[in-house]
Amino acid sequence: MNEARHAPVPPDPAVARLIVAGITVGTILEPAETDPRPEAAGPPTTLTSPPPVLAVAVTGPAQAAAPLSSPPSRPLPVSRPGDGLRLIPLAGFHWGGAVRSRTAPPGPRVRGDHVLLRPTGGLATIMFPRHNHVLPAGRIAFIPAGTAFSLKPPPEVRGLALLIPPALCQGQSLPRSFSHGLPATGDAALLDASMFALASGPTHDPATACQIAQIAAVLSRLDDRPGRSDPASAGLAEARALTGRFLQLARAELPSNQTIAEMARRLGCSLAQLDRACRLNRGRSALDLLYDLRLQCATQALREGDRPVTEIAGLLGYSGLGHFMRAFLAATGRTPQAYRSLMRNTRDGPPERH
The missing domain is CATH 2.60.120.10 (Jelly Rolls)
Structure with missing residues (x-):
C-alpha cells in the first residue's frame, strides 16, 4: 500500500505544456481593461473593420x-x-x-x-x-x-x-x-x-x-552621378575613361582568362593605377569589376541562348564547370540550369485567360 501511495502521479497535460513554456505562476489572469505599463497609450479601442495589411506611404x-x-x-x-x-x-x-x-x-x-x-x-x-x-x-x-x-x-x-x-x-x-x-x-x-x-x-x-x-x-534619363553639386574633375574623367577601356578589353578577353596585370600593361598603366581608377569611378576594385562582368555575361548567355553550361563556362574564362557552378550559385542562389529554367518561365509569361 505504501508503494502505491508514493507512485508518481501522471501530470496534467495542460500544466505540463505551461511548464515547458516557462510559465510557473499559479494563476494566469485575464487581460486587464487598461494597460498597466507606464508608457501605455490608453485603453484599447474597438476596431470596427480589420486594419489594412499594407501601411501605405504615398497618397498619389x-x-x-x-x-x-x-x-x-x-x-x-x-x-x-x-x-x-x-x-x-x-x-x-x-x-x-x-x-x-x-x-x-x-x-x-x-x-x-x-x-x-x-x-x-x-x-x-x-x-x-x-x-x-x-x-x-x-x-x-x-x-x-x-x-x-x-x-x-x-x-x-x-x-x-x-x-x-x-x-x-x-x-x-x-x-x-x-x-x-x-x-x-x-x-x-x-x-x-x-x-x-x-x-x-x-x-x-x-x-x-x-x-x-x-x-x-x-x-x-536618370542622372547616376553621386551628387549633382559635385564638381567634375579631370581626375574623375580620366578614371572613367580608363575604367571603360578596361571593361571593354576584359569583355573581349574573357575566353583567354587574362590576368588584371596583363590587361593593365596593355592599357598602358600599372596595376595600381588601374585599380585606383576603378575604385574612383565605380567604388570597386578592378578584380571585383571583372567578376561582375563575368557574372553578367553568364546570366545573359543563360537567359538568351541555348549553349551548354560547360561551353559557357569555357567561353567566360572559368577554370572548369565546377568552378562556374560554385561561383554562379554563390552569387545568385541558383544553379545555372535552375536560373535558365526560371528565366524561360518568366519570359514566356502566364497563360492567356479566356
Whole structure:
C-alpha cells in the first residue's frame, strides 16, 4: 500500500505544456481593461473593420515626388489579377536568400521579375553578391529580372516598390542591368503616375505598353552621378575613361582568362593605377569589376541562348564547370540550369485567360 501511495502521479497535460513554456505562476489572469505599463497609450479601442495589411506611404503622384509628412488618405490600387504586377510599400518589400545568422542580412537571391524602387523618405540598402548600394530618398533604382540581390528596408523608410513581370515588357527598352539615379525635371511625377496606372489597370489593358514605355523613358534619363553639386574633375574623367577601356578589353578577353596585370600593361598603366581608377569611378576594385562582368555575361548567355553550361563556362574564362557552378550559385542562389529554367518561365509569361 505504501508503494502505491508514493507512485508518481501522471501530470496534467495542460500544466505540463505551461511548464515547458516557462510559465510557473499559479494563476494566469485575464487581460486587464487598461494597460498597466507606464508608457501605455490608453485603453484599447474597438476596431470596427480589420486594419489594412499594407501601411501605405504615398497618397498619389504629387506626394510621391517628395518625402511624405502626413498619413495617406487612400489605399494603394488593388493588384491586377493574374499577371503578377504589384505595387507595394517599399518598407514591406523584403527579398533575399538564406539568413546566415540572426544578425546578418539575407544573402542575395535571383528574382524572376523586374523591380522598380522609389524611396521618398529615408533610405534603403540593396545588397548584391559583391557590393552594397545605398538608395536614398529622391533617387530611383531599377533591378532587372535575373539579378541576384537582397533587400530588407527599415520600417521607417517611405516609398514604393513596383514588381513587373518580364512578359509585360516585351519590345520595351528597359535597362538590361542595374540602373539608378536622380530623375530628370518633371520625371518623378511621370513615373509615379505610370506606377499607379499600371497597378490599377485591368489585366491585358492596352495602355500597359504605354505606361511601361513611359517608365523606360524615365529610366533612360536618370542622372547616376553621386551628387549633382559635385564638381567634375579631370581626375574623375580620366578614371572613367580608363575604367571603360578596361571593361571593354576584359569583355573581349574573357575566353583567354587574362590576368588584371596583363590587361593593365596593355592599357598602358600599372596595376595600381588601374585599380585606383576603378575604385574612383565605380567604388570597386578592378578584380571585383571583372567578376561582375563575368557574372553578367553568364546570366545573359543563360537567359538568351541555348549553349551548354560547360561551353559557357569555357567561353567566360572559368577554370572548369565546377568552378562556374560554385561561383554562379554563390552569387545568385541558383544553379545555372535552375536560373535558365526560371528565366524561360518568366519570359514566356502566364497563360492567356479566356
